[in-house]
Amino acid sequence: MRLLQNIAKVYLRFLSRRVFARISVHWFDSNSPERLSLSSFLGIYLSMVTKISIQNLRKIYDTPERRVHALEGVNLNIEDGEFICLVGLSGCGKTTLLNMLAGFVEITAGTITMDGRPLTQDFDKGVVFQEYALFPWRTARQNVEYGLEIRNVPEEERTRIAQDYLRLVRLEEFADFFPHNLSGGMRQRVAVARAMAFDPQILLMDEPFGALDAQTREELQELTVDVWQKTKKTILYVTHNLSEAVYLGNRIVVFVPNPGRIREIVRVDLPRPRDDLAPEFIKLQRHVNDLIRDF
Amino acid sequence: MQTTEAASVPPSLDEKKKEVRSPIWVKLRPIYPFIVILAIWQVAAMQAQGNQGRLFPTVDAIMFRAWELVTDPLFRALAENPNLDLMGYFWKLLESPILLHTLNTAWRLPFSFFIAAVVGTIVGILMGRFAFWESFFVPLLSVLLPIPAIAWTPIVVIWSGIGDQTVIVITAFASFLPIAMAVWTGVKTVNPVWIRAAQSMNADKMTIFRTVVLPGSLPMILSGMRIGLARAWRAGVGAEAFAGIRWGLSAGIFDAQEYLDIAFMMVALGILGLFGFVLEKVLFQPIESRTVIRWGMMEAMGAQDKKV
Ligand SMILES: Nc1ncnc2c1ncn2[C@@H]1O[C@H](COP(=O)(O)OP(=O)(O)OP(=O)(O)O)[C@@H](O)[C@H]1O
Ligand SMILES: [Mg+2]
Numbered sequence: 026m027r028l029l030q031n032i033a034k035v036y037l038r039f040l041s042r043r044v045f046a047r048i049s050v051h052w053f054d055s056n057s058p059e060r061l062s063l064s065s066f067l068g069i070y071l072s073m074v075t076k077i078s079i080q081n082l083r084k085i086y087d088t089p090e091r092r093v094h095a096l097e098g099v100n101l102n103i104e105d106g107e108f109i110c111l112v113g114l115s116g117c118g119k120t121t122l123l124n125m126l127a128g129f130v131e132i133t134a135g136t137i138t139m140d141g142r143p144l145t146q147d148f149d150k151g152v153v154f155q156e157y158a159l160f161p162w163r164t165a166r167q168n169v170e171y172g173l174e175i176r177n178v179p180e181e182e183r184t185r186i187a188q189d190y191l192r193l194v195r196l197e198e199f200a201d202f203f204p205h206n207l208s209g210g211m212r213q214r215v216a217v218a219r220a221m222a223f224d225p226q227i228l229l230m231d232e233p234f235g236a237l238d239a240q241t242r243e244e245l246q247e248l249t250v251d252v253w254q255k256t257k258k259t260i261l262y263v264t265h266n267l268s269e270a271v272y273l274g275n276r277i278v279v280f281v282p283n284p285g286r287i288r289e290i291v292r293v294d295l296p297r298p299r300d301d302l303a304p305e306f307i308k309l310q311r312h313v314n315d316l317i318r319d320f
Numbered sequence: 321m322q323t324t325e326a327a328s329v330p331p332s333l334d335e336k337k338k339e340v341r342s343p344i345w346v347k348l349r350p351i352y353p354f355i356v357i358l359a360i361w362q363v364a365a366m367q368a369q370g371n372q373g374r375l376f377p378t379v380d381a382i383m384f385r386a387w388e389l390v391t392d393p394l395f396r397a398l399a400e401n402p403n404l405d406l407m408g409y410f411w412k413l414l415e416s417p418i419l420l421h422t423l424n425t426a427w428r429l430p431f432s433f434f435i436a437a438v439v440g441t442i443v444g445i446l447m448g449r450f451a452f453w454e455s456f457f458v459p460l461l462s463v464l465l466p467i468p469a470i471a472w473t474p475i476v477v478i479w480s481g482i483g484d485q486t487v488i489v490i491t492a493f494a495s496f497l498p499i500a501m502a503v504w505t506g507v508k509t510v511n512p513v514w515i516r517a518a519q520s521m522n523a524d525k526m527t528i529f530r531t532v533v534l535p536g537s538l539p540m541i542l543s544g545m546r547i548g549l550a551r552a553w554r555a556g557v558g559a560e561a562f563a564g565i566r567w568g569l570s571a572g573i574f575d576a577q578e579y580l581d582i583a584f585m586m587v588a589l590g591i592l593g594l595f596g597f598v599l600e601k602v603l604f605q606p607i608e609s610r611t612v613i614r615w616g617m618m619e620a621m622g623a624q625d626k627k628v
Contacts (some may be wrong), residue, residue, distance in 0.1 A: 127520055152520040158513040161615040162535040171531070172521035205616025223521050 075141075076105040076259045077126070077227065082135035084121050084285075094284035095121045099135070101278060101287065103227075103261070108253055110274035111263045113317060118285025119263045123229050126261065127152050139226070151220030151258075153233040157212050159204040165215045166191065166200040172223030190218040193252055210234075210241035214248070221252060227259040235265065246272055250297065267317075271310050272299050279316045289316050377583045385583035386590075389418040417572065418584070422591055424567040425560065428484060430599075432491035433552045437545060440496045444503025444544075448537075449529070454504070461501055469494030469555040473562045486563045487556060494555030495548035502544020506537030539612045546604055553596060 082099040085092060096118040103109055111119045124130040126137065128146045137144040151172075159168050169187040178186070191197050194214040204212050213233055220228055230249075234242040246269060253260055264270050270277045277291040291313055295305060358379050365378040377385070390413070397404060397412040404412070413419065446453040469490050476486050510533050518528045560568035569588045576584040612618050 127516075129516055129519070147522045149522070150520055152517065154513055154517065156513050158517040160514060160517075160532065160535070161617050162538070162611070171518070174531075175518075175521050175523045175527060203615055219517075220520075229520075 074104050075102045076107070076139065077101075077103040078136075078138045078141075079103075079122075080136045080138075082122070082125070082137065083133045084118065084125065084130070085133045097284040097286050099285075099287055101290075103259060106257045106259055108250075108260045108273055108275045109262065110270035110277045111261065111280065112265070112267060112270045112277055112313060113280030113285070113288075114282055115265075116285075117280040117282035119280055120231055121285065123152075123231050123261060123263060126150070126227070127229055149223060149225045151223050151225035151228045153213070153216050153220050153228070153230040155232040155235055157204070157209075157216070159212055159215055159219070161204050164201050164203055165196060165207065165218075168204070168215055169219045169222045171219060176223075186222055187218075190222040191215075193221070193255070194218045194248060208241075210237050210245060213237065213245060217245075217249070217252065221256065221258070225258065227261065230260065230262045232263050232265065234269075242266075242269070247298075249273065254297075267310050267313050268301055270313065271295075271306055272301055277313055279313060281317070291316070375580060375582055377586070382583045382586050386418075386587040389584065389587060390416050392416060418587060418591075420567050421569045421572040421588065424484075425556070425569045425592075426595070428487055428568070429491060429552060429556045429595075432488045432556060433495055433549055435488070436492040436495040436499055436548055436552060439492075440499030440544070440548065441503050441541070443496075443500040444541075445507060447500070447504040448507025448533075457500070458504075461497055465497050465501065469497075469551070470558040470562065473559050477563055482564050484565065487559045487565060487568070490559035490563070491552045491556035495552035498551055499544045499548040502547065503537070503541050506540025506544070507533055509540070510536040535611075539617050542604065542608060542612060549599060549603075550596075557592065 079099055079101040082096055084096040085094055099122065101109075111122065113119055121130065125132055126144070127150055128144070139148060159165075160171065163171065166184070166187050169190055170183045173183045173186060188197070188200070191200050194217055196211060196214055196218070199207060199211060204215065207215065216233070217230075220230075234245045237245065249260075249262075250273060262270075262273060264273075271293055274293050277293060279288045279291060280286065281288045291309070293309060295303070295309070299306060301307075362379045365376050365381075368376045393415040394409060394412045397409075414423075443453075443457060447457045448454070472493065473486070473490055476489050480486050480489060514532050514536055515528060518532045523531065557568075557570040560570045561574045565571055569592055573585045573588045576582075576588070608618070
């Protein structure tokens, strides 16, 4: 059923975006762009379901003092609407990967494609940072509206969208507060709302709740799943907390360091909402833990 | 969950106002050290009256002199011509030397400061944004900054003569330097996460500058302006005296030295002090409390709570 839906969705998108030329050039150089053959559709289907494709990615930081081989041979295909968690010891390149996806740092070698095209700087991404990255001079609402202003959304609509997303993160009443008057957890919720309101194609979250206390973190994890289920965004989520990874992800990408590379990709098929005390949950968590540590 | 939220609700604005409203004696508390000093002064001056009279005037004598300085021309005019109209009185009042001194200082200083603020902000932004201007200005400013602007006075006098323009040049120059440096620092040290956040939403460079870098560096810019104003004040007052102009509070003070008119000097000094205080109160505090303090950005900068 899900597959059929997907196919229908993709087919519509396929037509509406008039992708013949682009895709066929990309995938089947010799094909005539006018004809929609089954094989080309299949190719396109695959390219469409695969939202992001990362191939042989390498990152080397060259600093005057030393050379850091941060990432090597990273291959990862991310489907549209997937929730991917990235875990691994400190320094194994998780932030680096996220930063490359966001366009903050250059790629040394390899490719990242999105919807079959090489990644450009200006695709719509939402980023939630580990540090508080709200603009202190804007109220919660104005922070959420920022991306919409950049996109020249008319003011009324902006306000309405901001209101919707503030409601989604349950902060309606705090819309006119400045960030320094909000608690840490509330600030990160505003940050999530800001990233979502921009209606990004993918959401990149780098240990967004790492600095929060356990209760608040749990609450925000639930909220994140909730938001994800409602909006069906593709999410890449970095965390140190394995329980969090198993709770949130469809798949968990386990990194190991020196140089940073993917050790294994663990699929999590537990039904949601997940119970972090269930034996399968704990078993999975232990499995991931073993993967991270001994290599 | 409900309780967590309730606990983190900040007090509403009304409650805040109530807290801030304090009884009158609390508000007037900063005045009492002055009263103590004046009382000591008064006692000492009365002791010294016998031999030094005019050289160490009592507080009441100073106050009387202040009154006299302001109203003397008016009374003299009244004596000469009892049926002056209202405007006539006004013009006579303006003839009082202390007012002339004050007014001259009062327009020159803010005017020079304004020029310095505009030019300093522009130069600081250029330095912060373009490596070329940074490499051009930073060495220059670093060398110029430690030179007391007053030391330029003789040169500027020779070039531009005695007059307002000389004082304005010195004053503006003195306050331009720290302002440019502060704006540069502010622009350079804006939290990079804010910039990345804006970048991630595809804001272009100009937009990032306008919507992130400028507000983000406002605390630094404001503190630069403050230092700039203090510098302008010092340099301006010094330049007035050394440039040999006639009107201006410190020019007046140096004139009064010739006549050993201590009371005049004290009155002029008092006005100078009041000036700085008023500028702080009407210029900086309102801007700050409406912006960086309201945004909680001063705490981040480690500024202490200012009471006065
Ligand atoms: N800008 C940089 N210049 C040089 N080296 C860097 C830079 N950023 C990261 N590195 C190096 O690259 C490696 C990977 O860093 P990265 O921040 O991606 O790790 P991480 O997996 O996010 O770690 P953590 O879990 O601690 O956040 C580290 O060895 C780090 O020192
Ligand atoms: Mg990291």
